[in-house]
Amino acid sequence: MANLLLRTVTKLVKRLVISHHKRSGVVLFSDTTLRDGEQMPGATLEPDEKLRIALALEEAGVHSLDAGFPASSEADVAAIQQMVGVVRKPVLTALCRTLDSDIDAADRALEGQPKHKRGASLFCGTSPLHREHKLGKTKTEILGIIEKSVGYAASKFEIVSFACEDASRTERDYLCECYKTAIAAGATTIGFPDTVGILTPEKSRDFMKVLKDGVPNLDRALLAVHFHNDLGLAVANTLACIAEGANVVQCTVDGIGERAGNASLEEVVMALTLHADQYGRKHNIDTTKLAPLCELVAELTGIAMNPMKPIAGRNVWATEAGIHQDGLLKNPDTYLPYRPDQVGGPAVHLVLGRHSGRRAVAHRLRELGLEPDDARVSRVLERIKELPKGAVLDDARLSEWARS
Numbered sequence: 001m002a003n004l005l006l007r008t009v010t011k012l013v014k015r016l017v018i019s020h021h022k023r024s025g026v027v028l029f030s031d032t033t034l035r036d037g038e039q040m041p042g043a044t045l046e047p048d049e050k051l052r053i054a055l056a057l058e059e060a061g062v063h064s065l066d067a068g069f070p071a072s073s074e075a076d077v078a079a080i081q082q083m084v085g086v087v088r089k090p091v092l093t094a095l096c097r098t099l100d101s102d103i104d105a106a107d108r109a110l111e112g113q114p115k116h117k118r119g120a121s122l123f124c125g126t127s128p129l130h131r132e133h134k135l136g137k138t139k140t141e142i143l144g145i146i147e148k149s150v151g152y153a154a155s156k157f158e159i160v161s162f163a164c165e166d167a168s169r170t171e172r173d174y175l176c177e178c179y180k181t182a183i184a185a186g187a188t189t190i191g192f193p194d195t196v197g198i199l200t201p202e203k204s205r206d207f208m209k210v211l212k213d214g215v216p217n218l219d220r221a222l223l224a225v226h227f228h229n230d231l232g233l234a235v236a237n238t239l240a241c242i243a244e245g246a247n248v249v250q251c252t253v254d255g256i257g258e259r260a261g262n263a264s265l266e267e268v269v270m271a272l273t274l275h276a277d278q279y280g281r282k283h284n285i286d287t288t289k290l291a292p293l294c295e296l297v298a299e300l301t302g303i304a305m306n307p308m309k310p311i312a313g314r315n316v317w318a319t320e321a322g323i324h325q326d327g328l329l330k331n332p333d334t335y336l337p338y339r340p341d342q343v344g345g346p347a348v349h350l351v352l353g354r355h356s357g358r359r360a361v362a363h364r365l366r367e368l369g370l371e372p373d374d375a376r377v378s379r380v381l382e383r384i385k386e387l388p389k390g391a392v393l394d395d396a397r398l399s400e401w402a403r404s
């Protein structure tokens with residue numbers, strides 16, 4: 001009797017939490033750097049490195065962390081166990097195939113984590129390609145697997161997410177049926193992954209409409225999206241789904257991940273922040289933590305950032321072009337989309353090279369305590385133009401030239 005009452009109350013609380021999240025309009029960030037990101041060739045992280053990243057993500061304000069795939073390796077189990085009880089604010093989720101043994105492994109790995117801060121994240125291929133070539137199962141058999149495995153996960157976890165792998169290449173009617181089955185079996189989140197990164201923003205948005213119209217019990221679960229960047233559209237697709245009401249976005253720091261990577265967390269956050277008027281959706285990410293987070297992930301994974309990487313690449317806050325340097329010195333906003341301190345980035349750096357002009361040279365000389373008189377500036381500029389291809393002028397050489 002007491003048990004029945006507890007189960008009823010728990011169910012009610014879950015419904016209230018889900019409807020609260022849905023009504024609040026807050027975009028919840030679910031980070032998968034430590035799972036999908038780490039899956040990338042060459043990006044292996046040790047358990048203590050994963051913990052450092054997890055704590056930095058917690059500080060940045062992510063809602064949940066895809067902490068690993070316990071059934072896949074002992075290292076994943078070890079990493080998750082290090083996070084249990086230490087990473088307190090985000091929900092820690094563990095990836096599972098639709099197998100009881102995977103769900104049991106997730107349950108063991110997350111032992112000790114408070115019930116409302118741990119979840120199982122199940123996936124099963126649903127597209128014709130996955131059904132026929134990977135799983136060798138019929139549509140009906142897969143519906144049965146979803147019902148059974150989600151039900152089992154729900155008996156062990158209060159938070160259960162279910163994703164149709166290769167959702168973007170699954171027949172729409174069948175996709176809706178899979179999600180309906182998962183929610184009926186106890187899924188609290190349904191995930192829509194564009195597993196091979198094939199969609200455009202318009203088609204992504206259409207899928208959201210299809211799910212809203214075709215999944216009758218969608219009011220009982222959060223809707224999460226997961227985009228890959230094979231066409232360079234992962235961030236754009238994520239934003240398109242936010243515009244259409246997606247509740248949770250799965251992203252990675254620096255956009256690392258399988259093949260061309262995942263939607264980049266920092267880029268989605270900044271687009272939402274700078275275009276709050278357009279999206280009308282709040283988020284709980286502290287943007288000043290973004291650039292340091294990008295640096296940390298690049299450092300620990302050993303995957304160097306492209307110099308042009310939005311938000312944190314080394315060229316984002318550096319400029320060599322004379323006209324831009326002149327504008328930036330008069331008012332930084334002339335050639336910046338936002339100030340670097342908004343993302344915790346470094347101060348704007350004026351690079352002195354072949355493209356630089358008088359004003360930047362004079363500015364740097366003054367910073368070095370050298371009077372920037374006309375003759376001196378001209379002398380430096382003259383020599384800058386003779387720098388070899390790709391070279392930039394450092395302070396030591398600048399002082400030497402200015403004094404000679």
Ligand code: MN
Nearest residue numbers: 036195226258
């Ligand atoms: Mn993925």
